[in-house]
Amino acid sequence: MTAQPSSAPTVPLVSQDGPLLTIAVSTPAAGTSLADDALIEGAAALKEVARGEREVGAVLLIGTGANFCAGGNVRAFAAAGHRPTYLRGLAEDFHDFVNALYTADRPVVAAVKGWAAGAGMSIVLHADVAIGGSSTRLRPAYRGIGLSPDGGMTWTLPRVVGPARARQIILTDQVIDAGQALSWGLLSEVVADDEVESAARTAAAQIAAGPRGAAAATRALITASATDSLAEHLAAEAHSISTLSGTPEGIEGVDAFIAKRSPDFAAARRS
Incomplete structure (x- = not known):
């Protein structure tokens, strides 16, 4: 139309x-x-x-x-x-x-x-x-x-x-x-x-300006929570947080926290 x-x-x-x-x-x-x-x-x-x-x-x-x-x-x-x-x-x-x-x-x-x-x-x-x-x-x-x-x-x-x-x-x-x-x-x-x-x-x-992978994962988890069992959802959370920890944004976020500086997620995405 x-x-x-x-x-x-x-x-x-x-x-x-x-x-x-x-x-x-x-x-x-x-x-x-x-x-x-x-x-x-x-x-x-x-x-x-x-x-x-x-x-x-x-x-x-x-x-x-x-x-x-x-x-x-x-x-x-x-x-x-x-x-x-x-x-x-x-x-x-x-x-x-x-x-x-x-x-x-x-x-x-x-x-x-x-x-x-x-x-x-x-x-x-x-x-x-x-x-x-x-x-x-x-x-x-x-x-x-x-x-x-x-x-x-x-x-x-x-x-x-x-x-x-x-x-x-x-x-x-x-x-x-x-x-x-x-x-x-x-x-x-x-x-x-x-x-x-x-x-x-x-x-x-x-x-x-924040970490896009974390935002997408969070939205997906909240949506899935309506139908997941607790055990299923805990497994999904464990998979998500561990996966994100190995991404450029996840690495930058943790490293910036330890270094006591603001994370630069945009630069991490470009790396």
């Missing part, structure tokens, strides 16, 4: 500053709805990371308008000539982006300012670190337009809050404020509203 341009953004939808890849999932157009072209451009960039064609240490997801993302463009849904075909195409583009986030195998940080509704909430649930503001609100929003979730919400949300609470949140279309989102683990941190993007960018830059 060919996505419809969401707007002429004031900033690039996809940009890279050193090892940090930034993707704007929404623009001020159409009520800060999900930017369809950003999904396609973002997925393409993430696939370049997965193929080793981009040197990226972390991914930062932002919205360039008042909200992180207020959901899909419902007016475009209504205007479609054949809604099922149109929605299937949008869902496939969205899911290609979500899959690309995982195959890139880099930590994901989300700057969750304002509303994260519908598809926006789905995206937040894929972030390793999600930083919101005091006025941040999350809402499933699908029920209100007679649709079921996409973007993986019915897979991620039960893993974060448990199946019973996930059912309640989605089926009642619950609005979740910043404090509740932090308590339930939907957000990692809450800062002042005007500090959301700067705090998220700082966190993402810090992660991007």
